[in-house]
Amino acid sequence: MSTTEPTITTDTARHVLWVFGRDGGFRPGTFTQKLLELLAYADEQNTSKIASAYPVEAAAVRLAKYDEAGITTLQAIAVGGEA
Template identity: 45%
Template sequence: MSTQTPAITEDTARHVLWHYGADGGMQPGRGTQSLMIAIDAADMVTVERLRLGFPELVNAMLRAKNDIGGVTELQRIAGAA
């Protein structure tokens, strides 16, 4: 099992930016929206379980939510900064 952090794609960055109301966001489909709501609301044990199936999305969500400069980094990935 790889312990490498997956790269965040441009689309995922845009979806997460949209979720947090940041510039450069793009509304995803309903399923992705629901998944992002679940990731945002979950406790860390559940987030780690969700990471098994959706590592890129969880990584991007946590970066935006918890890292200083995380939103700016996602905007760079999305080509919005």
């Protein structure tokens, strides 16, 4: 099992920001929107299950939910910066 976090893409950062209603967000397609909403509501056990199939999306949502600077970090990624 890898211990490194996946790289969050610009698009994923923008989509997560939109789901959380924050500046810099861009509405994803329906599947991605529902996936990110599911991750936003999921507890950690279920997030881990979903993360096995969607690691980048899960990492971005975890950042938004649990990291104090997570939204700011996603906003930086959304404009082409690095985490």
